[in-house]
Each structure stands twice: as structure tokens, then as C-alpha cells.
Amino acid sequence: MAMHPFTRVLLGLSCLLVAVWLIAPTLVVVPMSFNQNKSLAFPPQGFSWQWYSNFTTNPEWSTSFLNSLKVATIVAILATVLGTLAAFGLDRMRARTAGLLRMLLLTPMVVPGVVLAIGIYAVYLDAQLVGTMTGFVLAHTILALPFVLIAVQASLEVFDKRLETAAASLGAGRLATFRTVTLPLIAPGILSGLLFAFVTSFDEIIVSLFITSPYLKTLPVQIFTSITRDADPTVAAVGTILLCVTTILIGGGLLLLGRERRSGV
């Protein structure tokens, strides 16, 4: 049924406001990143690329960026493997057990960040994991795992198990069935889990702030310390780069998804 024109206008207007509120504030880092002065005061003065070159040449920034990339890549792979295995395990269990284990595995999402951070910090102090790659990878993996679990479980839920039976009846062994039928069909779920895991690790800040050391910093930690220490517009440059990469990735992904769905029908 057609919406009343007045309701329609009102709805459109409120949507526009919310959309602007969601997107616009973050965009303020873009002009700040070209500031000529070493200041984060608005409005920026003049124009220069110096903060971008600072990001690439200053070892504090470039090393932390590389650290983040390294950690996030390992975490994405590890979390995806563990999360996918767990999703398959849960899928084949009795519903009650599966529900309970799922709840347990999702707890990292709801435990307040600081509480988890001091707990991990306490344990890491004893285990001498503070400021180590292993420490970062372990902590980020468990934080990223729920996202993989949710994504893979969602695609397993819509996966028609009779297809596996059908493949078996056509002569495919268990491994062949998994490789040729199950895996391709749930691949989108695994892929989105991988992406989520990567971003979760790449953006993680609270736990990282506690388990970091002067010798091993990730990018968010470097951004945070830079913000609290001085008004260095390099953070704005980094923010701009991250914003661009994210927009391209998501926009491209959504467009690709839309096209695939359309051609599928």
C-alpha cells in the first residue's frame, strides 16, 4: 500500500539526518590530514602532504602499521579455522549442548572490554606474554572468533543437508562431498567471517592498550597514544587512509554481492 506523502517525506528526512550523522563526522579527519600546522584545531590551515609522508617514513607509525597487518592476518586465518571447525562441530551436536557451547563461545562479545583487558593483562604478566606477538594473536583470535562462528553458522543454517546425502548417493566420499558441495556453498559465510576477524583484530584497542609494550605496538595503540600525547595530524592522515580503504572494500563488496544475486535469479 502506498505510504502517505507526508509520512514519506518525514521518513526520508529523518533517514537523511541519521545517514549524515553516521557518515559526516568521520569525514572531518580528511581536511585535518592536509593541515600545514602541527595542530588538530579546526579549521585546518593551508595544505600539505607532510603527515602522509610522516606516516610512511616515521618508524613509529610504519612499524605499528606493519605489526597490525601481521597480527590481523594471522588472527584472521587462525580465527577462521577454529571458528569454522567449531561451527561444524556445533552443527552436528544435540541442540541443547550446541546452544550452551555457542553461548560460551560468544561471551567475548559481551564481556566489558576493560574487565577482559585487566584479566588478560594479569595472566600475561605471569606468562610473560605482554608485548609479544603470541600475546596479541591469542587475545585477538578469541575476540574475533565469535564473528566467524556467527557468520559460518548462519550459512550452515540455510545449507540444505540433503545435498550432502545427494552427493553421497552420486558416489562422492565424505571428503569429496565436503570439498565439492559443502565448502563451495558455505564459502560466503567463511569469507565474511575471515573479513570480520581481520577487521576485529586490526581495530582492536582496549586489550591491546594493556598488553602492548614500547617494542610492540599496533596501529590503534599508536593512534591512541598519539592523540593523548600531542596533537599530531598524522592520526588524521591515517584515519583518512583507513576510511578510504574501508569504503572501497565495502562498497565493492556490496556491489559485487548485489550483482551476483541479480544474475543468480
Add this chain to the structure above:
Amino acid sequence: MNGLREQRGAAIELSRVSKAYGSFKALDDISLQIQPGEFMTLLGPSGSGKTTTLNVVAGFTEVSSGTLQIGGSNVVGVPAHKRNIGVVFQHYALFPHMTVGRNVAYPLRLRGVGKAELETRVRRALDMVKMADFAYRYPSELSGGQQQRVALARSIVFDPPLLLMDEPLGALDKKLREWLQLEIKRIHRELGTTFVYVTHDQEEALVLSDRIAVFNRGRIEQIGTGHDLYDAPETLFVGRFIGDSTVLRGAARSDGSSTALDVAGETVTVPRRHRDTDRPVMLLRPEKLVMRKPGVDRSDNENRLSGTVSEAIYLGSGSKYEVLLRDGSTGIVRSSLTDQSFAIGDAVELCFRGADAKLLADDSTADTTLT
């Protein structure tokens, strides 16, 4: 009974109604009059305009042009919730967050009906559809047939003078459908409300309706009783859509008293009763055709066509045969058990009296829309 009907049912009059979506005409100059208390079925293939017509009457769709009167007053521009019309949807549309009882009470609450009266009316409506025992269940706990009966109760509980039904039995299996058809007929009889029923199932239309309006491509092809439509179709589309039929095409030749059609070398003649058309086709109902072995029982006033049996279907009460005719078209014959039986591949002759055939104007859309 008639007097009661007049009181409780509303008359409907659609006059020159059109509805266009861009350049697509969903309804093209529709005129339709429905009597108070009548059971009118809108029949047609999907996309023929029958559901659009229903939505126009219900107020879900505004007309592009034309007028619509319900119970004598013009309702164009009146929003759906002020029209006081019951609507039963194919998808039931029961509110999943309300029990059966609350669903049925909903329209009464909207009308500010008091508690005591509300309860008796809800009970009466549920009794009428035989669902009184389910008042405290949620819709998700009911089967499709039960849900549709509740939906029916909900749409009659506020005594609307008009009830619209949009393929209400479309999602149900055949047995249940046949039983609910009888229930709907009974309820129509008891209420005396005007019913407008949309379906694409011609058998259902024949079972239920006082009159049927056959829709095709946004237009009404013919309005009449089931009997009218079957025995005296005015267009080839109606003839093909209602019941089985054999359609013969060929070069036509007319003289003063008869029209002759040359069907792949065999000539059939019918008396001239119909208006002349440029390209007449001949339509025959299965029971008007007699099937024989070739060359027996010749009589002069009979038309005959030769062919081969291509399909024999046993129906229990008799058999139905499909016969491949010389021109490549298919003839459909029904025979009772006592008749001679034939096997696939048998050469046969189809015989009929000229007076039993209908001459109609050819219409290429009649075939394409059916498939």
C-alpha cells in the same frame, strides 16, 4: 431469505474503471455490477486484472479513472479502513503476535464494541467456521486450513456488507480445498453478504459462484452464470478457459444458411446463427463429440473428422481421450464406461452435430495466455 439478503449485502458498481502503471494497463475500462447478496467470482489467469479489481474495491489501490460505488455511495478516495469491507487473503494475514481470539476480536476492538458483546460475537464467528476450540492458540500452531478459517471468521465478525476473498484456498491441498469450498458456500448462504471471490481455478469458480466474470489482459471477457459461460461462451478465450474444448480452425465459407470450415481437407458445416466474423473458429465441448471407428454408422447430417488417439486417461466414471487431428490440433472427447473403449494409436473418427458447435472469432491470445 431474499429480503434478508437485500438488507445485509451491498451492491457494487464499477463503471469504466481503469488502472495504469506507467504504460501498462492493469485494468482497461472495466464495468461490473454486482447484486446485493450475490456470490460473484472474478476468474482469470494471473496478471489478468482480477486481483487489481479486488484491490480497487478493497481500497488498497486507487483507480486511474472511472467510478466505484459500494452500497450506493461513491467510495473513490475513501481509505481502506473506512470502507467497512471484509477481506480474506491467500496468505491468511493473521497477526502472529495475537491469539486466534484476539485476531478475531481485533476489528471489533477498533469499532469500540463493548466487552460482553465482543465476546459473544467472537464466539459466534468462530463457531461459524468451526474454530471455537482454538481461541487461545496462536496462528503458528494451526494448519493452513485452520488459519484460513480463522481469517474468514475475522473478516465476517464485524458484519461487513461485502466480503472480498483473494484466492483464499490457493495454498491448500485439493481435499481441503474442496471441503472449504462447501464451507464458504454455506457461510455465504447463512450470512447473505455480498461475496466477491478471486480465483484462477475455473472448477472452483463453477462450484461457488452465482455469476462469474472472466478476466483477460485487464479486460472482462464475459460475465454470466457458469452455465452461460460453458454453453454459450462469447469469446474463444472464455470457451478455452472454462472446461475442456476442441478448437477447429480452417478456411471459412459461408452461404445463406450455413458456414463451412475446411479443416485440413475435411469439411465441417454448422448452421449460421452467430454474427459473422472474419476468421471464425469452431469450439466443441467434449461431451458433444462422439468417437467411432472409421467407416461405421454413417449418417448425413453429421460432421466427422478423422484422427488418431494420442492419449487415453481413465477417470473412474469414464474416460477422456485426446485425439490428434489431421491439422495437428488436439481434440478432446469424454466417454462414459458403457461406451466402446479405445487404445492409443487407434484410428478414429470424431462426429458431432453442427448445431452443437460454437462459431467464435479467432483470438490468438486465447492460446498463449492459457499455457
Add this chain to the structure above:
Amino acid sequence: MSAGAARAEEDTGSASRRSLRPLALALPALVLLVAVIGIPLATIVLRSFNDPEWGFQNYVWFFGTPVNLVVLQRTFTMAAWVTVVCVICAYPYAYAMSVAGPKIRLLLTLCVLIPFWVSGVVRTLAWMILLQDSGIINMVLRAGGFEGIRLIRTQTGVIIGMAQILLPFMILPLYSVMKGIDLRLVQAARSLGAAPPRAFFSVYLPLSLPGVYAGAIIVFILALGFYITPALLGGPRSTMLSTLVQNQVLSLLQWGRGGAMGVVLLVATFLLLALAGPLMRQRYKLAAR
């Protein structure tokens, strides 16, 4: 033993092995969970009772110190405000997403997902720039002849920033519920005599409530534990519990007191989840299917 009995035994043997296999698949994840979540949380709970010595001293201190109670109350109030702002902003937005055509929907989805994926630190930085006394908001106000207002280091500023960062967590669950609501039910309500507002309040709103509950509880819980945004945007008058915990542990090395605060936060979170669980699970099966 007969051959049949032997085979039967073999069958049960393989059956029990098969039922163990799923557990084996989930085991690595569970081990990691225990090591990186279980043991740390247990450590915190333990320390809250035994640091510096055994007893309830840390809890007695926490609930006996007025400043702590003020911060505790403020944390809940601010989380509630953030949740309210998010519900109000998300509802029409998610509704529009669920009824819009594919192109507009793509655009609206993009507007939710981009901030969702952009690092929280960067977004907080953006808010710092906007809210500062010489920031855009105050510039606009002054240009319009109004007096500038203080936003940075105030509760209002923190709520604005937190709500914006948490909004996607409200919109996405709400959208997923609204997408499943059969709009034909609203049409049915209209045909039964409900005017549009009535049809909305009696049919659409109740059906969308599970989404509101789910989103609200996620936003509220995340807001309770927020750390970065209040730390950077806030001042002494908008300190939240997380900042106090961090302060106790990192600056004062009071593990017991920090632990006790953490446990309070943890218990509040799980209590909320337990209470809200049934509300969120209340999804109505659509009658047609």
C-alpha cells in the same frame, strides 16, 4: 559371542565415536576460550577477593566510597541515554531500509556499514575535532549568533559520540527483524478498519519489538563497558566505570579494587543478558509459512 552381537557392539562403538567427533571439532576453540577468557576472568574474580588479603574488603570499599557509586550510577544513566538516542534514530532508519528499493537500500546499508568498519579510535578522533571548543559545531553556533557551548569533556559530548559509534549495532538487528515482517499484515489491519497510526501501533510495532530489544540490549551492554570514547571525549565529570577500573589497575596497581569494579560491571552485564534473553527470543513465526 555371536557374529550378530559382535556387529551390534561395533555399531554402538562407532556411534559413540561419531558423537564425540563434533566435540573434537569445537575443542580447539573451547581450549582457547578457557585459556584467554576463562582463566583471566577467574583471575580477576579471585583477585577481587584475595588482593591484598582474603575477604570482602574490596567490595566494602567500592560500595562504601561515594565517588564510586556516583560513577556507577552515571555509567548506567549514560548507557541508558545512549540506548534511547540509538532506538529513536535507528527505528525510522531501519524501517526505511526494510521498505526501500534496492538502490536506496544499498546506499542506506553503505552508510551503516562504513562507520561500522572504520576503527573506533578514528571515529572518536573525529568527534574530538568536532566537539572541541573551536570545533565545527561551535563555529556554526557562533556564526548563527548563538553562544558557543562546551561539548568536549561533558556528558552530552560523550553521549553524542557514543551513540553515533554504537548506532550500527542498533540498526542492524532491527533491520533484520523488520525485513521479516510481512507488510501485508498492515494491509490486513487496514481492511479490518484500522487507520494507519492504529495499524502501525497494534500490528507493526509489536512485531518489530524483538528487534528493538535485541538492539537495545547490545547497545546498552556495549555502552556500559565503553572505554576509549569516554576516556578521550570525557572529562572528570563524565568518567565511566571502565576508566576507574583502568585507573585502579594501571596507575594505582590496586588489582583487588580494580577487580571488584570489574566484577560489578561483569555481573551487571550478565544479569541484563539473562533478563533480556527471553524478550529477544520472542520472534513470531510468520503465519503463512
